[in-house]
Structure formats: C-alpha cells, structure tokens
Amino acid sequence: MSGWYPLFYREMLLFRRKLLKLGYLFSAMVVPIIYLIAFGFGLGGSVRIEGGDYLDFLLPGLVAMSSMNNSYTWVSSALNLNRIYFKTFQVFVQAPISPSSIMIGEVMAGMFKGLFASVLIIIVGLLTTDGGFLTTIFFAALIINCFLFANLGVIVGMRTKSHEDTATYSNFFIMPMAFFSGTFFPVDKMPVIIKSIIYILPLTHTNILIRKSTIDEEAVISLILLITFALVFFIYGSNLIKRYSE
C-alpha cells in the first residue's frame, strides 16, 4: 500500500467521528444553503443571466465555492493545528514515507471533504432544478477544484505560524475569490481593471469550466490554467514538507 494511504485513512477515521455529530453536516451545508435561499430563491426570481434562470447559473457556482471552502479549510486548519498544537504532524515526518506521500495523503483527505460537501449541495440542487448542470465537464472541474484548493490548504497549513494566521489567509484570498470569481454573477460585468485581477484567480476558471456543457476554447484555457495552478501548488506544498524543520 502506498505511503499516503495511512494519512488518508487517519483523516477518514476522524471524519467518520465528526460525521456522527449533526453539527458537522449542518456546518458544511449552512453557508451555501443560505446563499441558495437568499440569492437563488429570493433574488433569483427577478434576475435572468445569459437568457436562463438565475438558479441554473448559481448552483454550479455554489458547488465550486463550497468545494473550494471545504477542501481548503479542512486541510489548512487541520494541518496547522496538527503541526503547531497537537504535534501529530511529527509522526508523519518521522515515518519512512516521502514528503510527496504526506502531501498526497493530506490532499486526498481534503479532496474527499470538498467532494462530500459538494454532494450535499448537488442533492439540494437536484431538489430545486432539473439537474441539467450535472455534466461530465462539471464533475471534472469539481475534482480539479478540490485537488487545487486542497493543495493550497497544505501550503497555508505549512506556512502559517498560528491558527489565527489561517483565518487571515482566508479573509484575503478565499473570501474575495468566493464573491468575485463568478459564483454569484458573471465576471464580465466587472470593470476592466478588476476583471484582469479576477482572471488570475483559480476559482474564476473553475466557475468558467463548471458551467460549460461542451469544450470550447475558453474551457481549454481555463482547464490548462487550473491544472497549472494545481501542479505548482502541489510541487510547492511537497517542497514545504520536504524542508520542514522544527
């Protein structure tokens, strides 16, 4: 069995315990469902985007946002705590496994949690729409998004010097991305200067890709950018683990 699996298995054991507490399920769903009710059902009745229902536009965006939040937050927060406070990260560093195995284990666990939270939103989406947004491209974009942001979670979890620092990264990077990267409205409605910044952000490209029903030039560019982001984050995260020293 590969070196990453014990890390993943450990996270699943911890996740199973959390899952048995109702609070976890509720907290994973509450934010996107609030957005769904407020924007989708409240605002959505009077808004049409690209000639379609606002809810059809919003749902894939909410899945992208939720998968980003959960993949990123779980990994960055857990890694930071395990490294600084609980010291359980020492056990992985002192085990005869490679830094990339530690990286893969953490990322796989983050991806699982991101996909789990996404499935909850998709179920709610299926209750309120015809499910037309569920395409092959949708699932590919979702998996890449979880992978990318779990990698970013490892980087932040490894770099932060206290648990409060992870909240700072969230406030400066994750929160703005959630709102400006095309989750709630199309990016092309933004002023040109802001738009050029938004196009650098990975979630923007997930939101572009996740709403495509066919692969066109824009989808290919977004796909290439997402894969590039993910690989750069993976290499950087693995390097941080390799250079880890207390």
Add this chain to the structure above:
Amino acid sequence: MIEVINLHKSYGAIKAVDGVSFSIGRGEVFGLLGPNGAGKTTIIKILTTLTKADSGKCLINNNDVAANPLQIKHFIGVVPQENNLDRELSAYENLLIYGMLHKVSDLKKKILDALKMVGLWERKDSIVAGFSGGMQRRLLLSRALLTEPAVLFLDEPSIGLDPQIRHQMWDEIRKTSIEGRTVIITTHYIEEAEALCNRVGILSRGKLIALGSPQSLKNCVGEYILEFIDPKGKLVQEIYRSKEEAHESAKSKNNNVTIRKSNLEDVFIKLTGERIE
C-alpha cells in the same frame, strides 16, 4: 551505532546546540542530562529527522541522518516530550495508523502485544483524550516499540508522571534495553539518569560538559557530600573523596550536618555552579 560530530544548531541568536560530539555503542542506554533549555530535545529532534542541524554530522548505523533521513526512519522509535498522539482516535487506532505508516507486518498481533505490554489492552477502544497522563505516556512507549526499532529515543519519558507510574515506566525501558536495543534518554531527573543509563552526557547551554558512566562522573567530583545550613540560612554543600574525610570535617561544624553519597546533580553543580531544574 550512533555518532554525533561537532553538532551546531541555533534559533536566532540562541545557540541551542554548540559543538556537541559523542558516540553511543550498540545496546547502550545513554542519557542526555541537563536543565531545561540545555539542548537535549534539539539533539533528539536532529537525530530523529525532525530538525535540521546548522552544521555537524549525525550518523546512525553508518547512515548520515541529514543525507538519508528515509533510511534512518526505518530503525528508530521515538517517545517525544510533547504528547503527539491523536487524541480523538482510540488507542488501537493510534497504533494502527502508526503501524501502517511504518509498514509493520502482522500488525494486528503486534498491536495486541504492544498494548498488553503497557497494560492498555482493556482500553484499546477508548478515545485517547480520556486517558490519564500516565496512560498516554505508556501508549506513546508502546507505539514507539511497535516497529521493534533498533534505536529508541525517549525524550523526557517520565515527565509529569507520579512516582509510582514513573517506576513502572522505568521497568518498561529496562525491559526494552535488555532486548539489546540502543536507548537514548533525555531527562532532567537525576534519579532517572542514574537508574537507567550506562553512560551519561551532561549538557549545559548547548555544550556537552561531561561524559561518562554515572559512577565515574561522581568519582570525578568526590563520592560524599556534606550538607549543612550556614548562619545566614543558606544550604552549603562540600564534596569529599571519602566518607571518613566528610565525617572529619563534620566534627568542626556547629550545625546539624548531613552526609550523603553524591549524585549527578552534584556533578552538574560542581561543573556549572548551577542546579538542574
């Protein structure tokens, strides 16, 4: 088995380890003794691949720790000073994950043996967060022994334990050393170093200031200590080579005096003028 050559490690302006060298033979129980901040834990962290040294060399079984960390990790076991068990997992799950990480064969049987050895089999399914400090230390020891390591590092193994549990822990450590394992212990408990170690290295402010068997170190400073309270209320300690010399000197004191055998703390005080705290 283990060779540490001119090891240096600084944290900013603080020299945690300052040119330390020593070697440890196979099957030896070696103690690093010194007060808090002397550099004991930093040396252990460097030897166990957790911290990178600024300069110097560490060899375990002729493998360079810095150059071949993956190789080293196959034959070391570590009981860290700070509890790094997964508190939300059970005792069994903690050992299971550790065994999987180290690719231990026949894992379930070895977990059973390890938990029985430290008297925790009955509590195998209990969440570690509910364990007492002593139980958690015992679980850490059983986890470190699960891989049957050739070298066992124990960083302050009995810190925070009450005397009874501490003696139980010492028995476990003696048992593992009888099995031919090389054991390295850091401690600031004098009795622990004297009870367990064949040889001791005394550290002060990152430097190794003495090295030898507990008896030879004590012989160097004198085997008997005469203690009395001076008129200002201060504890005075005088060191003598023989019991007779100490008795002779005691006759000239007006105070109540105590004559006792010297210990490693006396060696430390003699060498540094400070106490081990």
